[in-house]
Amino acid sequence: MENKYSIEQIKSAHKILKEFTYVPKPVNKGYSGETLYVNLSTNEIKIKQVTERMKDVFIGGRGFGLWYLWNAVTEKTRWNDPENEIIISPGPIGGITQYPGAGKSLVVSLSPITGSAMDSNVGGYFGPYMKFSGFDAIEIQGKAPKDVVVFIDGDNGRVTIEEAPLEDINSHIICEQLTELYAKDEADRLHVATVASGKAAEHTLIGHLNFSFYDKRRKGTRLKQAGRGGIGTVFRDKKIKGLVVRTTNIKGNSNTPADQALLNKTGIKLHKEIHRNDDKQCHMRTQGTAHLVEIMSDYDLLPVNNFKFGSHEKARQMASWVWEKKFTQGIPDGCWFGCTLACAKAVDGFQLKTGPYKGDKVIVDGPEYETVAGVGSCCGIFDPDAVVELNFYCDTYGVDTISFGTLTAFAMECFENKIITEKETGGLKLNFGNHEAALELLHQMARGEGFGKVAGMGVRRMKEYFVKNYNADPKFLQDIGMECKGLEYSQYVSKESLAQQGGYALTNKGPQHDEAWLIFMDMVNNHIPTFENKAEALHYFPLFRTWFGLNGLCKLPWNDVEPEDNPKTDEPAKVPEHVQNYVDLFNGVTGKKIDKKELIRMSERVYNFQRVFNLKMGFGTREHDIPPYRSVGPVTCEEYESRKDRYDKQLKEKAGISPEGLSTEEKVKKMREYREKQYQMLVDAVYKRRGWNEKGIPKLETLKDLSIDFEDVVKIVKSKM
Numbered sequence: 001m002e003n004k005y006s007i008e009q010i011k012s013a014h015k016i017l018k019e020f021t022y023v024p025k026p027v028n029k030g031y032s033g034e035t036l037y038v039n040l041s042t043n044e045i046k047i048k049q050v051t052e053r054m055k056d057v058f059i060g061g062r063g064f065g066l067w068y069l070w071n072a073v074t075e076k077t078r079w080n081d082p083e084n085e086i087i088i089s090p091g092p093i094g095g096i097t098q099y100p101g102a103g104k105s106l107v108v109s110l111s112p113i114t115g116s117a118m119d120s121n122v123g124g125y126f127g128p129y130m131k132f133s134g135f136d137a138i139e140i141q142g143k144a145p146k147d148v149v150v151f152i153d154g155d156n157g158r159v160t161i162e163e164a165p166l167e168d169i170n171s172h173i174i175c176e177q178l179t180e181l182y183a184k185d186e187a188d189r190l191h192v193a194t195v196a197s198g199k200a201a202e203h204t205l206i207g208h209l210n211f212s213f214y215d216k217r218r219k220g221t222r223l224k225q226a227g228r229g230g231i232g233t234v235f236r237d238k239k240i241k242g243l244v245v246r247t248t249n250i251k252g253n254s255n256t257p258a259d260q261a262l263l264n265k266t267g268i269k270l271h272k273e274i275h276r277n278d279d280k281q282c283h284m285r286t287q288g289t290a291h292l293v294e295i296m297s298d299y300d301l302l303p304v305n306n307f308k309f310g311s312h313e314k315a316r317q318m319a320s321w322v323w324e325k326k327f328t329q330g331i332p333d334g335c336w337f338g339c340t341l342a343c344a345k346a347v348d349g350f351q352l353k354t355g356p357y358k359g360d361k362v363i364v365d366g367p368e369y370e371t372v373a374g375v376g377s378c379c380g381i382f383d384p385d386a387v388v389e390l391n392f393y394c395d396t397y398g399v400d401t402i403s404f405g406t407l408t409a410f411a412m413e414c415f416e417n418k419i420i421t422e423k424e425t426g427g428l429k430l431n432f433g434n435h436e437a438a439l440e441l442l443h444q445m446a447r448g449e450g451f452g453k454v455a456g457m458g459v460r461r462m463k464e465y466f467v468k469n470y471n472a473d474p475k476f477l478q479d480i481g482m483e484c485k486g487l488e489y490s491q492y493v494s495k496e497s498l499a500q501q502g503g504y505a506l507t508n509k510g511p512q513h514d515e516a517w518l519i520f521m522d523m524v525n526n527h528i529p530t531f532e533n534k535a536e537a538l539h540y541f542p543l544f545r546t547w548f549g550l551n552g553l554c555k556l557p558w559n560d561v562e563p564e565d566n567p568k569t570d571e572p573a574k575v576p577e578h579v580q581n582y583v584d585l586f587n588g589v590t591g592k593k594i595d596k597k598e599l600i601r602m603s604e605r606v607y608n609f610q611r612v613f614n615l616k617m618g619f620g621t622r623e624h625d626i627p628p629y630r631s632v633g634p635v636t637c638e639e640y641e642s643r644k645d646r647y648d649k650q651l652k653e654k655a656g657i658s659p660e661g662l663s664t665e666e667k668v669k670k671m672r673e674y675r676e677k678q679y680q681m682l683v684d685a686v687y688k689r690r691g692w693n694e695k696g697i698p699k700l701e702t703l704k705d706l707s708i709d710f711e712d713v714v715k716i717v718k719s720k721m
Contacts, residue, residue: 003123004592005166007180015163017148020045022157024134024249028256029063029094030589031055035068036135038150038415040227040238041142046158050136061091062549064137065108066613068670071119071609072141075616079112079230082143083149083315088127088243089137090193093589094552095128097252097266099581100274101126101554103336105211111229112205112507113403113458114486116617117610118229118509121549123335124211124222125193127410128552129154131243132254144239151182154247166239170446171196171210172396175221178242179214187212191250195243197232198398203290203455206403206488210395216332222346224335225363227400228512229487229494230458235396252339258514258591265552266584274340274561282560285318285333287371288345289556290323291692296373300643301493301519303378305432306409307630308639310493314382318372322384323581340558347388354439367401368392370513374405379412380432390439390566397446405486408438410481411451414462419472426450459483465637479629485510485619495633498525499534502682505627506538508610508620514555515542521573525691536629537573537687544574546603557584605706606700608691612713615697622696623685635674637664640671647671699721 005013025032035048050064072085090105105127111118133154133635140150149164168174174196183189185254186256190346194212196210201207209226210333228234236329257263278284283291293315296302300310326343335344348363367375367387375390376382394401408430414420415430428451444452453466459481466472482489487510494500500523503516518537521527528534548555559575569576579596586594594602634640640647648659651667654675659667687694691702697720705708 004168007177010164010166010177011181013164013166014149014559015331017163018043018045020159022134023048024154024157024161025344026134026256027131027254030255031060032131032134032136034135035064035137035139035140036130036152037139038159038161040144040148040161040240041138043161045161048139051409055092057605058609059091059550059602059606060093061089061104061106061552062546064089065106066117066606066610068139068617069108069110070609070613071138073110075618077110078463079110079234083141084110085239086129086140086231086234087137089498090127090131090554090625091550092255093585095131096255096257096263096264096585096589096608097336098586099557100270100339100341101336101550101557102408103339104548104552104554104557106549106552107209107226107231109229109231109234110617111231111486113230114510116509116619117232117244117613119292120208120209120226120228120231120548121514122226123213123224123554125213125336126195126211126243126245128336129193129247129250132249133245133247135370135700138543139242140238140240140403143237147239147241147529148238149178149244150486151241152245153559154245154249154264165404167241167242169202170198171223171398172392174242175210177211178244179212181220182244182246187636189620190216191248192246196241196398197235199395199446200237200397200399200442200456201232203453204445205230205233205267205400205458206400206407206456207234207398208270208400209235210398211311213335215300218346218348218363220363222335222344222363223395224344225395225400228507230400232398235667244676255482255589257589260589262584262588265579266588269479269556270578270581272555273563277561277564283324283409284341284343284556287320287327287328287345288333288366290345290367290372292369293318293323293372296492297368299524300496303409303493304371305380306378306413306480307489307493308413308636308644308649310379310495312382315377317382318384318387323367323372326384326388339554341561343542343556350388352389352392354389355443359536362392363397364392369563369704370491371401371405375408375438376401376405378405378439378491379435380409381435381438382433386439387437388534389444390435393439395445396615397442399442399445402490403458403488403574404442404571405491406482407455407462408441410459410462411441411455414466414472414477416581419466419477420472421575424451424470425464458486458570459488460486461594463649476635478498479635481628481632483511484627484631485624487511487517489631492519493518498678498682499528499537501627501632501679502534502686503539503542504631506625506683506686507542508607508614511627511631514693515545517541524612527573531685534682535689538686540600541691543600543603543607544579546607547599548581553582601706605708606705608702609699609708609713611692612703614718618691618718620696621720622683622694627679628674629672632679633671637668640668695720
């Protein structure tokens with residue numbers, strides 16, 4: 001589809017509502033020391049100073065976002081109130097070019113889905129470009145009366161809020177428009193990065209943000225997603241069409257690190273390791289994260305039909321070798337400069353078959369594993385072209401593929417159980433495997449029409465809606481509705497891993513694999529057999545992964561490629577050599593002298609602070625840490641019978657119950673009693689290890705030990721004890 005307006009028309013329609021000039025402060029040892037604050041209600045633009053205490057306690061990235069948001073909202077603030085904020089921060093290591101995966105930013109806001117603080121990790125160039133324009137974070141508050149673009153000119157020290165009536169809304173178009181609009185010429189497009197969302201973010205609670213980077217080989221913008229928790233919905237509610245930054249200050253030493261030689265040495269070591277090992281280990285450079293599909297199916301971990309099952313004979317139709325053929329090869333695919341892991345794969349020249357862009361040939365970023373599993377197998381869809389089309393439209397409409405896949409699968413199971421029918425869906429035949437219906441549901445979300453409006457509320461609100469309007473059984477819906485804290489599950493079957501059940505349900509923001517992925521340690525390798533072992537893993541790994549989000553790092557270079565001798569180390573799951581790499585990176589940038597223990601302490605402060613943030617917003621206690629039962633075990637007789645030998649053996653050997661003479665219904669009930677008791681015992685062990693009380697509230701001595709016993713933090717904790 002051709003753009004409706006020319007760049008000249010778009011530019012001439014812009015009206016500058018506020019202009020702010022500043023002297024770009026150079027980054028020193030990872031920090032500029034300043035944050036850009038923009039209020040869209042008042043058009044106020046100002047600079048806030050980053051204090052040494054902020055850097056010591058909250059580090060950057062997710063930490064800065066949580067701190068700014070904490071001070072902006074009250075316990076009564078809702079996601080669509082003007083005081084809610086969107087904060088973007090890359091962290092002190094973010095933007096270095098010596099080490100793979102150092103171009104990440106963290107986005108923080110109150111979530112429409114959960115009602116509390118949400119953080120989402122994203123690649124693309126916006127975060128580092130903003131940093132090198134002089135800002136450790138951007139903090140956006142208020143609501144604009146009309147659509148606006150916020151532009152940061154990092155070379156000339158200028159920030160503008162501009163009325164922007166003619167740009168498109170959907171990301172694959174507006175990101176191209178804004179890149180062309182603010183670049184001086186075609187070659188300069190490499191120096192422009194944007195943030196946008198899409199039409200579906202306006203009509204659903206699961207909107208995401210697209211962060212762009214210009215791909216000069218493809219001569220087009222590429223998109224990376226801050227997907228989780230509906231922050232794109234907040235973005236469009238604030239009438240933001242786009243954020244744009246332009247800077248040419250992109251050098252290998254733009255962070256002005258304390259020890260450039262240490263960064264170079266550490267980076268060279270990993271670059272060589274990737275060159276030697278990636279083709280033998282995870283194939284990131286040729287397949288991206290899509291290499292996981294057949295592995296997950298082989299281990300019974302691939303969600304099929306709303307997480308009923310963990311594998312399917314058709315999974316091979318979407319296996320890694322299928323995606324390798326579809327992805328454009330021979331083109332470096334890192335989403336930040338210097339990343340030799342290069343996992344940001346794309347399908348070029350894909351011709352769309354449905355929707356408003358039918359017949360267009362487009363670049364489709366991905367699909368990542370989570371998308372293949374979410375909009376694919378979880379919905380019973382095994383057509384790779386359908387997955388690519390769903391991937392494209394989720395991206396351009398601004399919809400989180402994980403939430404879309406999980407909520408669509410939930411609706412499909414409800415449809416197949418006749419909880420909803422074609423009458424309620426407006427004629428959509430939401431059977432598992434019907435990719436045409438899934439696509440139409442997505443298009444309805446973008447149009448704000450029909451059943452798309454209902455589904456776009458997310459699983460938690462759909463459950464409530466179906467109970468209220470269709471007299472559905474709330475217990476059954478609770479069991480099969482794959483959400484916790486309001487956030488839809490990411491795409492791994494956790495039934496056979498008690499640790500992963502906790503890894504999902506005990507998260508601060510909701511069930512997302514970026515906190516803890518313990519399935520292989522627990523289920524396959526049996527490295528954490530006791531409750532204490534599992535609790536220790538559920539202490540360490542969420543904190544270690546949190547650290548990436550404080551500093552602007554991608555998780556993949558940590559353990560998706562490993563040193564050859566890693567299996568021989570004392571703690572292979574931690575990849576000790578890479579842990580030391582991160583210690584060296586932080587010290588090399590900041591000049592500090594942390595060790596691997598202090599690395600975890602840094603995260604522990606922020607992690608516990610976020611737990612208290614949940615308390616502030618009305619949850620964060622034990623009853624909110626309970627997963628839907630399908631995450632724990634078989635809900636239906638169909639599920640039990642599909643793995644009968646396995647479950648019968650577990651009843652006998654683990655639960656001490658003979659399955660002989662029991663009906664399947666009785667065995668399902670006995671299994672549930674056993675597994676739910678095991679889960680509660682795990683929760684007790686994890687709370688104890690984390691320094692929380694039996695309700696899941698951080699103890700006062702824990703807060704004091706971590707130096708986050710601020711007056712308002714302590715007041716909230718005391719009120720919930």
